[in-house]
Amino acid sequence: MSIKNQIKNLRNPKLSQNHVEKFINDLKVEIEIRKKRNTKRIVFSSVFIIFLLPIFSYITFLSDSNDTYLISEQNSIEQKEDFNLDQHNLHFESIDYIIDNSDLIISECVLSCDMAEEYNSCIVNFALGI
């Protein structure tokens, strides 16, 4: 007999009706367990998003808003507090530079730059790397 026919003739185990019923019952139980597990996961994720994420965002915002600079009437930025611009690979030469590269800086910064032209100087708070 050829290999193909031998394989075709391989006997599969006989599955009784009870076996199938038991399988379906076990399957239902497992599906219910996984549904509950999924619900818990969804609840936990929602709690994380609703409560914890805003807290983390606020903390991040606080730490970012400490970067304070002075824009002088010569349109140059001077470092006001202990903050090394070189460490952040940023170098600002003029307000035009800030405006041209505004993708680095949040929109509030650009608004503040407009104010700088009006009042000759102002303090700008911005988040780096945005």
Place this chain on the structure above:
Amino acid sequence: MKSKQNITLKLIDKFKNGDEKAFDEIVKLHYESIFNLLLRLVGNKLDADDLCQETFIRVYKYIKKFKGKSQFSTWLYRIAYNVANTFFRKQKIQQFFSYDINEETIISNDPIEDYEMNPILSKNINLLPKKQKSILVFRIVEGLKYKEISKIMNISINSAKVNYHYAIETLKKRIKESNVN
């Protein structure tokens, strides 16, 4: 075969409309073929049973997304094949981290041979590379066309044909060697 597809499609519609019992009927209709397929792929009843459960859990999860554009059996075989592949990957990792377990001890755990008429053939099928074994089972045991096999396994039709040819040749060679010994 076509009527099985039609019955399944009607049951899927019922299930989509909230009839949970329709899912039981779907399982009843396809359990045997999936169990036998997985049994041939993994080589023992215990793992085949677990993987069968995992397959139908995935079916339950995704059946509402099944649009009926392809044969339900092809879709189902593909899920079972993916489940088996995940199992093989886990088994490989377990083997890597364990000194005691080797491939033969895993295969001989609750083996097929106890109800098998041709244990030498079964053992040699189990020793084939996973890809060749899967193609052999799909082609001969399940009677699928190369086109369907290529869809299930996400390979080209040519690759399916070549691997099938290699599997048959390897089996012939090994069985000949077994008979000589």
